[in-house]
Amino acid sequence: xxxxxxxxxxxxxxxxxxxxxxxxxxxxxxxxxxxxxxxxxxxxxxxxxxxxxxxxxxxxxxxxxxxxxxxxxxxxxxxxxxxxxxxxxxxxxxxxxxxxxxxxxxxxxxxxxxxxxxxxxxxxxxxxxxxxxxxxxxxxxxxxxxxxxxxxxxxxxxxxxxxx
Amino acid sequence: xxxxxxxxxxxxxxxxxxxxxxxxxxxxxxxxxxxxxxxxxxxxxxxxxxxxxxxxxxxxxxxxxxxxxxxxxxxxxxxxxxxxxxxxxxxxxxxxxxxxxxxxxxxxxxxxxxxxxxxxxxxxxxxxxxxxxxxxxxxxxxxxxxxxxxxxxxxxxxxxxxxx
Numbered sequence: 607x608x609x610x611x612x613x614x615x616x617x618x619x620x621x622x623x624x625x626x627x628x629x630x631x632x633x634x635x636x637x638x639x640x641x642x643x644x645x646x647x648x649x650x651x652x653x654x655x656x657x658x659x660x661x662x663x664x665x666x667x668x669x670x671x672x673x674x675x676x677x678x679x680x681x682x683x684x685x686x687x688x689x690x691x692x693x694x695x696x697x698x699x700x701x702x703x704x705x706x707x708x709x710x711x712x713x714x715x716x717x718x719x720x721x722x723x724x725x726x727x728x729x730x731x732x733x734x735x736x737x738x739x740x741x742x743x744x745x746x747x748x749x750x751x752x753x754x755x756x757x758x759x760x761x762x763x764x765x766x767x768x769x770x
Numbered sequence: 771x772x773x774x775x776x777x778x779x780x781x782x783x784x785x786x787x788x789x790x791x792x793x794x795x796x797x798x799x800x801x802x803x804x805x806x807x808x809x810x811x812x813x814x815x816x817x818x819x820x821x822x823x824x825x826x827x828x829x830x831x832x833x834x835x836x837x838x839x840x841x842x843x844x845x846x847x848x849x850x851x852x853x854x855x856x857x858x859x860x861x862x863x864x865x866x867x868x869x870x871x872x873x874x875x876x877x878x879x880x881x882x883x884x885x886x887x888x889x890x891x892x893x894x895x896x897x898x899x900x901x902x903x904x905x906x907x908x909x910x911x912x913x914x915x916x917x918x919x920x921x922x923x924x925x926x927x928x929x930x931x932x933x934x
Contacts, residue, residue, distance in 0.1 A: 616892050617781035620913045624920065649813040649931050728780050749784045752916060756788065759920040763927035767813050 614724035628758035648768045653692045660687035778888035792922035812932045824851035
């Protein structure tokens with residue numbers, strides 16, 4: 607570690623590693639679930655596995671505008687998986703479509719993350735004003751990505767209860 | 771953001787913020803639990819809340835030698851909360867002692883984290899050899915802290931199932 611640039615790259619690579627690890631673990635979990643298992647609840651009276659698949663997909667889709675990466679791919683998922691609790695009577699997209707959306711949004715995000723310079727990682731996210739960012743410069747893209755990896759971990763802790 | 775040093779400080783402050791947020795949320799959860807609630811399981815047949823309190827405390831205690839911060843404070847917790855699954859027949863420390871240990875170890879760690887320069891955050895953790903660190907420089911203290919914050923999130927996702 608001889609240059610400052612290298613040090614910044616190390617912080618960035620830790621952020622990317624944290625994100626990749628969370629996505630890899632969650633994807634392995636969902637891939638190991640049959641469609642029948644997606645319909646099970648993680649615990650009696652709690653969310654179904656498919657709700658958490660849709661929820662994580664929708665939350666990651668919301669990262670596109672938040673990180674300044676363009677328009678959302680799946681805005682229709684919010685009404686089913688973010689703004690309302692799990693409702694077994696609701697008509698969901700096909701499980702195949704949901705699984706594909708999960709893969710697509712994560713690949714899309716990961717490709718963008720891998721292309722960023724340290725400076726780009728530290729740009730403010732779009733939900734914070736220039737004024738607030740000047741006062742709270744930790745409200746940046748790096749922070750968003752670490753936070754969302756933690757959100758995946760949070761729900762993974764719940765998902766494994768169903769499998770164990 | 772005018773200097774490179776400032777940029778490094780931003781990565782560091784995100785790491786510290788992530789750690790603090792996880793500790794604050796978990797502490798608020800445990801503080802809101804009565805001793806009777808600590809004995810409840812998070813879900814039928816799964817870990818008791820007190821097991822997760824002891825588990826998180828022990829795992830954080832293990833961070834002391836891993837981060838080069840000296841000897842452990844509570845090595846006796848491992849046999850109860852890390853190397854064996856939850857056993858309601860085991861004799862545990864008093865809940866008061868466990869709650870105090872959780873507060874003490876986190877304060878101890880947080881004080882150290884707050885004192886580190888960016889260079890100190892990027893030092894290798896002690897479980898990686900010099901040779902491996904040369905090849906995999908992301909195996910550093912920053913990575914350990916982010917990882918353990920994610921571990922707290924993972925178990926928080928489970929703990930809230932009991933409260934909801």
